[in-house]
Amino acid sequence: MPRYNPAVIEPKWQNYWDVNKTFATPDLPVGEKLYVLDMFPYPSGNGLHVGHPEGYTATDITCRFERMRGKSVLHPMGYDAFGLPAEEHAIRTNTPPRESTENNIETFTRQLKMLGFSYDWDRSIATTDVEYFKWTQWIFLQLFDTWYDLEKQQGRPINELPIPQDVVAAGEREVRLYQDDHRLAYQADALVNWCPELGTVLANEEVIDGRSERGSHPVQRIPLRQWTLRITAYADRLENDLEHVDWPSGIKKLQADWIGRSTGAEVDFFIGPADDITQWKAERLAGGFPRKPGDDVLRIYTTRPDTLFGATYMVIAPEHPFVERLTTDDCREAVDNYCQQASLRSDRDRTEDTSTKTGVFTGGFAVNPVNDELVPVWVADYVLISYGTGAIMAVPAHDQRDFEFAQTYDIPVVAVVDPGEDSEDRDDVLAGKVCSTVQGRAIHSEEYDGLETAVFKEQIQTALTEQGWGRAAVNYKLRDWLFSRQRFWGEPFPILHELGDDGEPNGLIRSVDIADLPVDLPYLEDYKPHGRPEPPLGKAPDEWLYCEIDGKRYRREINTMPQWAGSCWYFLRFIDSKNGEVFVDPEKEKAWMPVDLYIGGAEHAVLHLLYARFWHKVLFDRGHVSTPEPFQRLVNQGMILGEMEYSVFQDADENWVSFAAATRSATGDYHHRENGSELQQIQLDQQQVTRKGDGWVLVEDENIGVDGRCYKMSKSRGNVVNPDVVVSDYGADSLRLYEMFMGPLVATKPWNMSGVNGVRGFLDRVWRMIVDDRVDNLAVNAALSDDGPTAEQLKVLHQTIQSVTVDTENLDFNTAIARMMEFVNFFTGQQSRPQSIMQSFLLLLSPYAPHIAEELWELLGSDKTLAYEPWPVCDESLLVENTIEVPVQIRGKVKTRISVAADISQADLEQAARADKRVTELLSDAEIIKVIVVPGRLVNFVTK
RNA sequence: GCCAGAGUGGCGGAAUUGGCAGACGCGCUGGAUUCAAAAUCCAGUGGCCGCAAGGUCGUGGGGGUUCGAUUCCCCCCUCUGGUACCA
Known part of the structure; x- marks a missing residue:
């Protein structure tokens, strides 16, 4: 075997490493530890893609390098195998999900081993392993057993939750419901993203442009009772702790933006009988701002309380519970129609064109507390029910969206912030002709006139609080995490619903005893989605579905957890993958965590990485892990695109048409920009094109411009490298x-x-x-x-x-x-x-x-x-050099190089440069103004 | 629209703190070897002018700071990715 033959030597050494367990990692590190983690793959039916080995090779090099430098290296690999892609593949190939998942895992493992990665394969796990998801369920129960103490900023056991006296007085059932209301894992009726095509609801993070992230199917908003995780309780910590991790700044910013903290004020506008306003104000002055708004006020959220005097109308979301109450009889038909329309409009329609605002007047008015003016209340879908209070005060002079709306419906625009003399369009702003969102000085705001925006905000905040009209408030773009899915291939929830005498759930729930974990998936003949929101587990046999504990009958929760559940903690299980007693041994956890280097794609910036951090913080609060953050250093590998492709067009007579002359219609056909004739896209070889100016042209006709670019690898394009x-x-x-x-x-x-x-x-x-x-x-x-x-x-x-x-x-x-x-x-x-x-x-x-x-x-x-x-x-x-070459410049341009001693002095270097034959020649009739000499670097003669 | 990131030979890319632009590889050209080819080895390879020595232009475009800018500052253009009524 004289020639280099990888086909022989590669399997030989892979086998050697396998048999000798060369890369087995000790339970506890010996000496300095290093935990290097790859984002584990979904074992899709397509097998490995060349994008996978990019990050995996990078981590493997680091691990092999650091082992040789004496570090104890933990470098594991596993599979994120629950969830939609695996289930869709199983349906397509008509195999049970577990079987197809295991086949795919086998393929992935073979491919990964073929690349010679130095994983400790004995630690390998799949999120679908029953012994693994037993602990996923256990962690869910930790979330279920935790409430968030805002004062201490910490998650605490539910039995430490203080119960208000009136709730205690109302009895055991009320106490339990009160607790359920405060758990980090809770059920809520909410408008959810329902995707009929996938037959499941999706988290906000999984919906892009009103379509599902997976498969790009339309998503509707429907109300449904769902499991939800209170991630918003951790919003501030998730944002602040980004400071302490070594991540790309872009990813940190993405997460911070996704969390989207904003500060402002909540303000109540009175909507009761006009005569009662004085009395209402007196009550508020005495009683303060109530925690929950009563029926007599419309509560709004604003980040600009300094513009309260410029509120010329108000808007409530079409789903707002007060729509009915505020609508007058003569407006009812229009309002009903509008709300009906809005409910039918998908999110995609709603976001498609954000420049045209629609809405309808309710006929109702609210009282602006700062000046007692009556403000008309409109319904419009540019206000979202899920953000803030679902209602706003509209200040068209200083908010772009309100301004557009006011223009459309001829609503007055009252400027209350003077942008200042430096502002170009100041006159138009003051006249209400254009909108200005900048800070400035208050006008038309009574006693606040002349105040700077920031000062005004502070003062009005105090006034609102004193009068009982409002309070400071914080809001997040981040919503609580919708955690249940109506699909089969996921972790079952370890939750039981108590059944009343009528055999129906009575609203009380309990967790499955930890000793009874895991709750395995039942065998189902048919697990396919049917387009309705009832989960397939509802068709499970009765012996799975029902159970009896202490004389009470229970029905199992039939939703399943989303794909992200398993990936929220897999890095912990790798540390102690076989432990049957605990999810990870605390001593080992302490020794190996945090992950020192985590490499993966940037597409997980706000999904996996935010969810995993959230779970980790809960586990940290409850004392199960030792670090507040799981991933100390994060690196995103870049995308690998397909090979360069060249394309040009031909018309019906096979005449060449430049790429730039073609335009693409909505149906995907190409037409000539000028004469509209239909064009055919033609792929070219590299030999057929040549470079001309900034672009590519045809060799046979250099007047024809060719498009040359690299595309994302995709099956449909056929440019995937295996x-x-x-x-x-x-x-x-x-x-x-x-x-x-x-x-x-x-x-x-x-x-x-x-x-x-x-x-x-x-x-x-x-x-x-x-x-x-x-x-x-x-x-x-x-x-x-x-x-x-x-x-x-x-x-x-x-x-x-x-x-x-x-x-x-x-x-x-x-x-x-x-x-x-x-x-x-x-x-x-x-x-x-x-x-x-x-x-x-x-x-x-x-x-x-x-x-x-x-x-x-x-x-x-x-x-x-x-x-x-x-x-x-x-x-x-x-490495020490005795002599070095130093460039000699004249007016900043290199003219020659001289060879000098490495440690030459500045003066000697200048002398040596001047002594050089060529330099002498060039300087003979020039006047030297200045000489720059950087020892070891260069000499530069500045001449006239 | 907004937020990131990036524009350097035919291509992928390199270049410490502002100090020799184009390392390394691909491709291409020429040569050696060979009956021939593959493979291998050697040499060359940013553009323009020049027989050459050498000159000159050159890091998306324009301006600025500097003895000196791919690197720092301002404006603009293009591409890629993300995101979108969050009050």
Whole structure:
């Protein structure tokens, strides 16, 4: 086997690592620990994609590198196997979900092993393992057993929740309902995102543009009783603690924006009989602002209480409970129609065109407490029932949306903030002709006139509180997490609904005893979604569905948990994956957590990463984990795009048409921009195009512009690269190396198969540098010697050690590989290659291309893996240069280079530069104004 | 619209604190080897002018700071990703 043949050596070493459990991790770290985690994959039916090995190779290199540097490394892998994609695949292939999931897991495992990743496979888990989701259910019960203490800012056991006296007096049932109302996991009637196509409700985070994130199906809003997790209780901590983690700033900002904290005030507008306003104000002055608004007021939320005097109308959401009460008889028909329309409009319709606002007057009025003016109340769908109080005061002069609405319906615009003399459109703002949202000085605001916005806000806040009209308030864009799904393939909730004498649920619930976990999924003949909101588990056999405890009959909860449940804590289970007593042993948890490096795609910025942090904080509050944050450092790998594609158009007569001349219709057809004729899109080979100016053109007619771009890999485009094919054509080491060599880890990069061929060429040269490829048996290259290395050889080695070490530490894998290529280029030209240097090089290469490194390491006489050999150390004394080349510039342009002693003084360097023949020549008839001399760097003569 | 990120040869990309632009790889060109090809090895390879020495332009565009800018500042353009009535 003289030639480099990955097909033989790669399986050999994968088997070696497997059999010898080379990468088994001890229960507790020995010495310094390092927990390196990949975002575990969904084992979809399509198998691995080249995007997966990108992050996985990066973490694998880091792990192999740090093991050699003596760290105890935890590097596990598992599968996020519950949820829609797996279930959809099971339905498509007509197999039971567990069976198809297990098949997919098998495929993924085979593919991952084929790439030589150094996972401790004994720790592998799938979220669908019964022994795993037993603990997912257990954690859910922790959430169920926890209420949030706002004062202490901490989640606490439900039995420590103070119960108000009136509730205690109302009896046991009321106490239990009160507790249920305060749990972190609670049931609520809410307008939910119902997706008929998928047959389930979805979390806000899973709905994009009114369509499902998975499959892009339409989503409707329907009211449904659902399990919800009180993530909003943790909103401030989730935002503030971002400060302490080492994450990309973009992701932090995304999370902070998603949480969307805003501060302002809640204000009550009186809607009772006009004559009662004086009495109402007296009551409020005495009694203060009530926690819950009564029927006689419309409570609004505003971030600009300083604009209260500019409120010329109010808006309530179509779903607001007061619509009925505020609507007068002569407006009723119009209001009913509008609300009816709004309920039918999907969220997509509602958000499609946000510039046209619609609404209808209710006929009702409310009293603005600050000036006792009557303000008309409208219903409009630009106000959302789910945010704030579902009602607003509209200040068209200082809010863009209100302004647009007021324009449409001819509502007065009263400016109450003077944007200041510097403002360009000040006159128009003051005249109510344009809207201005900037801060300024108050006008038309009675005693507040002249105040700056910030000061006004503070003063009015105090006044509102004193009068009992309002209070300071905080709101979040983040909503509580809708946690139940009407699908089969998810964790069952460990919850029982008590049945009354009539056999129907009586509203009381209890958790399944921890000793009775897990609640496994029942066998179902038919688990497919049917488009109605009743979960398939409702069809489970009675022995699963019903049970009796202490003489009471119960029916099981039949919703299932969403996909995200299992991924919220998997990193904890990896630490102690086989523990049957607890979800993770506290000692081990303390030793390994937090995750030191977490690499995965940016698409999980607000879903997985926010949910997991939330669960972790609950577990932290309840004393089950030792760190407030799970993931200390996060890195997002960039997307890998398909290969470059060139396209152009042809008309019906096969005449070429420039790409720019085509326009795409709504149906997806292409037409000529000018004459409207139908066009055909034509894909071109690289040979058919050439570069001209900024763009590409046809070789045969350079007047025809061609579009050249890289697209996301997708099955429908047919540009997906399959890792199996790359491994069989080039080998796993080549795939690993190429994915790292393409460019920076975090960058989006296009795939290019000839680049894989290029790194394969590098590995071929590595092989030939050490192996004699002209004999039949595996033998070392005759150029290898036991002679001592030359000074130059040593210097090249140690330069390489230094660069590869620093680059690997910084995840700059592409430049580390470039340095190793330079090493090989140099040593290929050396007639004598000292064995010790070759060995050091193999150690540097091994995290990147572990199979070939192990094979050659063995060939050079070792009998065990190099995985734990000490990482080579750079001897900096060998890198010291005696002489260096310094560029000499004239007016900032390099004219020549001079060779000088490395430690030359500033004065000597200038002398040496002036003495240079070429410099003398160029300076002969020039007047030197200034000389810049940077020792070791350059000399620059500034001349006239 | 808003928020991120990015624009460097034919392509992917490199370049410490502002100090030699284009490392490394692909591709291409020429040569060696070969009956031939593949593979391999050697040399060259940003544009323009020039036989050459050399000159000149050049990091999306325009301006600025500086002895010196891919790097810092201002304005603009393009692309990619995210997001959208959150009061």
